[in-house]
Amino acid sequence: MSGTYRMATGAGPGLRPVVTTSDGWSAQLVPRLFAPPARWGWQAAPVPVPAATLAPPPPRPAWTEPPRPDTSALVAARSKAVSRVLWRLAFAVVAAFAFTTYQLVIEQQVGEFGDSARQVYKVTLIVVAALLALGVIRAVGGVRYANRNIHNFEQPYLVLRAAEQERHRQALQSWERVSRQHTSDAESTARAAAAAASGPRWYPVYPASEPIRVDVFGGDPRRLGWASLLVTAGASLLSAGHRITVLDFTGQEVGENLVKVAHAAGMPTRTLRLDGHEVADVQLLSGLDPREIAECLGHALTGRQDGDRREERALAIDLLRRVIGSLDGPVLFARMAAGMRVLRQGTGDGLLSDVEIGRLAAHLGDVDQTEWTTRQLGYLAHQLDLLHEVAPASVGSSLWADTRVNLIATEGGRGDRKEQIDRTLVRLARTAMDGRRWISEFLVVAGADHLGAAELQMLSEHARAAKVRLVLMIDQPQGDLEKSAGLGGAVCFMKLYNHRDASVAAEFIGKEHRFVLNQLTRQVGSTFTDGGGDSFAANTSGSGNSKQRRSGTPGRPTGLSDSRGHAWTGTRNWSNADNVSTSTGSGRVYEFKIDPEQLLGMPETAFVLVDNSGQGRRVILADCNPGLCQLDRVSAVPAR
Structure with missing residues (x-):
């Protein structure tokens, strides 16, 4: 896979990053979003390399008559x-x-x-x-x-x-x-x-096999990327007949667009807001027995990450069991908080009957009346009051509704009430999975950073045991969250804003060997030579002949010849030569497949899918913008 990634031309201009509040826009997306195949996003088709211009063929050979000899x-x-x-x-x-x-x-x-x-x-x-x-x-x-x-x-x-x-x-x-x-x-x-x-300009992107857990790291501050990913992937899951439960802890309506799209498709949905601004018609503890309530709330009320909380957890579970066992009426957060105050030698605030107060008073001797225990009782009563502000109803629907999309949203920020309700919801989800009361096949937890790596790992293990596929949307992949990333088989990295987060993501995506140009040498030379020489030669020759007499003596000469010759030769030679040589050198390097700088500059709806769910490991750059489904030339089969 190449170390340079970019979105194809036309990936974003003119497209809305997420579904807007307009029902008309949702209705436009439904026909194509709910059509096969399954997808989390779309991969841009490779930009075609311009074909090399073919050289014209040579001219047709012409016949040339050879010259005839002179006859x-x-x-x-x-x-x-x-x-x-x-x-x-x-x-x-x-x-x-x-x-x-x-x-x-x-x-x-x-x-x-x-x-x-x-x-x-x-x-x-x-x-x-x-x-x-x-x-x-x-x-x-x-x-x-x-x-x-x-x-x-x-x-x-x-x-x-x-x-x-x-x-x-x-x-x-x-x-x-x-x-x-x-x-x-x-x-x-x-x-x-x-x-x-x-040909196609976009190909659907989906893991090679069904991952048991998906970690989504990064995302823009407005959570447009998370919302787009939920709409695109959620529509595919809903079209396959699955049910989705979304725990939205961001306070930015990440799951609202998925609910609107599902509603436009005629599917039953439910949105439950637990932000304390309005009374939620839901009973959080519905269907739980006293033991499960005590275990669930005991872990939720003492689930902070600072230090060892086992002693506090054991005391909280014991106190909750005593309080719940002393109540005759409905088990509500306000009534449990009043029971904690009775154990602290206070009043029942008019929420408990005399019989219930008497039962609680009988447990005063079993509870250590130390300063630490008193502080714990006050803390538990305060936390239960915070939960009562969010869900005070004594009767209502179950928390886990049997609908195609069940959205449970909490308020934003990082207050005590916010943290407590988020931990309680996660603990209730674990309890429902353990008790086989879980309904949806998918659980999405958006904004799960503050819950801690240990709590998310436990939730992942319970979801795996209950065969529930888990999607965790986390802002920053640092600390213990980095160590647990990718355990489910698939990880998505969206736009990051912190350089350390980008470095962590680049390390996780991996490195590759490449050959890069690291040396360029150019040599230019010129030579010139000049020479010459002269030679001179002269020769002289003479000859003569005579007739021989009959007596054998030579006669007088009859002929005489004489010749002289001169030769002169002059030579001159010169040469001029220019030479230019260029050499390049390449070296093998081991570098990031995707540089951290590229992760910092990605579009809001782009993500890098690291798929390790099948055989081999794939790294794919995709875009989850749901508006891409309305473009032309969108393929129905993944790219090779």
Whole structure:
């Protein structure tokens, strides 16, 4: 996976980051959001790399006739030979015609000289005819000789021309192959460009298998990213027939848009606000027996992270059991707080009957009346009063409603009442899972940072045992929360604002080996040489000859020759050369797949999914903006 990530062009402009309060907008999203496949977001299609421009094919090879040799001298010689043949033939014909014309006259005159003259005549006639025939034959032979000379002289040219014709034929075949290949490549490039231009721009993103727990870290301060992720992923889960319970501890209506989308799809939903501003028509402790109430509230009231609280927890559970066991009427937070005050030797505030007060008074001897116990009783009474402000109803619906979406939202901030109701809700969820009274298949806890890693880990283990899939939305992945990240198989990192959080997230996403350019060398040089030389040579020679006499002595010279020569040579040479060399070096580095700076600069609805739920580990950059479902070219199958 590449170390550089970016959203595709057009990922965000013109799209609302989350579903607005307009019911019309929710109704527009419903047809596509509730359509398969399952998804948490969309992955931008890779930006197509522009295809390399194909070089035009070479021009068609043209035939060039090789230059013919100069045979003009040989042709002229053949013309002379032909003329000679014609002249000799003409002479022979004329001679034969003349002989035929005067043959009788010649023979009569020769016959007058006798038989010997007649014989000489015959021999002469044969010799003349032979000479004429021989002359014609020699002339014809001259023509044949001239033709043969011309043929032999043109033979290398003919061989060269045949070779050039074969080379041209092969070049033409090669050009045709290149031209066909170029046409095929051009068609393939055009098809690929058309497929890339008309292909999907967004692919659905979903873990390889069903993770038992999903950790969502980061997010913008307005929680638009969390709300978008809930809408996009929740719509897919709802369309598959699942039920979702959302515990919204942010005070920023993270789950409101999911409720609106589900309601627009005709699904039953319920929104329960436990912020103390209005009376909630719900009984938090409905369906719990006294033991479960004591265990649940005992852990919730003493669940702070500062120090060891086991002694306080044991005392709180014991006191709650005594108080609950002494009550006859409904078990309400206000009545339990009044019972704590009775154990502190106070009054029942008019909320308890005399019989109930008497029962509690009977336990005064069993409760240590020390200063520490007195402070604990006062603390428990105060915390129960805070819970009563949030849920004072004595009758009402169950906390865990059998609806497709059950949203339970608390107030924002970090007050005592806020922290206490959040811990109580988490503890009630654990109790419902243990008692097989849990209804939804998914539990989403948004804003779970203040609960602590230990409490969230225990909730995760109880959810795993009850086969409930848990989604934790946490602001900062630091401290003990970092150690428990990813135990369920999938982690989502959204926009981060703190550099330490970004470093932690980058470390979790992982590193990879890459080769990067780390050295560039450029050398430029120029050389010039100049030289020359001169040489001179001279020679002289002489010769003579003489006739030798019969006596053996040499005679006087008859010839004399003398020669002289001079030679001078001058040379000059020079050269100029420029050279340029460039070299690069790459080194192997081990760096973050995603730099912390990129995590700090992500869009509000973008997230990095680290999926370890299947075979192998995947890191995917996606966007959970629900408005993306209304774009064109959104694929129905994940990317390869």
